[in-house]
Amino acid sequence: MSRDNQRHYFIVCSVIIEIVTPVFRQRIEKDFKSKRFGCLQDFIDSKPVKHILFHLRFQNKKCCQDSNNCKNLRVLPLNYSQWELLYTENPGPPSKPKHHCHCLYTINNVKLDDFDITLASLILLNCCNLTPNEEESIHKLRSFKNKHLSHNTTGAIPEKEFQILWNDLMTYVLRLDASKQDDFIMIQNRPLDESMCKDYFVRVVDFHKKFEQVSNLFSFLLNQYSMC
Template sequence: MDREDRRRFFVIGSAILEIVTPVFRHKLENNYTNHRVGCLKDFLNSQPVVHTMFHLRHRYMKCCKDNGNCTSNPNLPITYCQWDLLYTENPGPGQHYCYCKYTAKSVQLEDLDITLAGLILLNCCTLGTAEQQAIKMLRQYKNDYLSHNTKCGITKHEYDALWPHLTRFVLQLDPKQTR
């Protein structure tokens, strides 16, 4: 990889960290405030959200409440670190292991990285098909071109192909972004 390949890598990385991540956070904030939830903590504490998030971290668990809506994911998209950032376990009676034993921490939107914000958006928010697709693609670009790019470079051909798609998906989620 030459200097220009590294520069393009830096440009894409900067766009993802400085533009995409705040767009995801803003989208999340708009979603819960439009549903008359005052803050992120209250949103994360709402029964449907904590239940969904619980099952994104814990496989094969049945809950004591809302057992009919329990799901088991073949993979666990939320890591222990992410779960621990969001929730704390409340000691209580009984031997069951359920989402009802967890309470959201006072986490701020700025504490959420693109991966976690994207997971919350895709699994706990009301989004249109186009918004879901944009979030999935932007997360995929982050993985492909930033997180799993061991060369720390992007060729001119990759960059020229990627940039219009990256721009389109960002503008789809937040038309106020400037080019």
């Protein structure tokens, strides 16, 4: 495996973690402040947002509030860990009939820094007011992360693929925040040390893949970078 191709992989990891994810978080903050929410918790705990996220996590549920807008999705994009990060379930009063509804959940002490690119993009695309260009950019950037990093079991990106991807990353990020040009240059030119490589790999890999594939790749990458 080419060392240059491995470097391409970790350069893209750096862009996703250091540029894309913070830009997504800032866009969430811009949205909830424009709606006059005092803080992130107030926004995530608001009934419309909580209702939307509830149905991104649970199937075949009818809420006691706003039941006309309940949705039953075949695929649930919000996973258990993401939901548990946001909310804690409180048991209803004994006098109330048993049901499962977003009204039983209260917001946790969650911060924007807790949101990875996946959770941030879900909230942006489902709970925020976006322009068509913003929506397209968020879809594209999330798909780049999944295709080129999370589902990449080789830990490498070939040169031709990297050049196309690099240009696309810059295009869609700069649509969202035109001030990030210098950040791209800094990431492309700096050396990546072993500890950064290990940390970034863990943060972007899809652990829903076979454990053997992940374990083998991780061992291989550690061996490679221990020789740097």
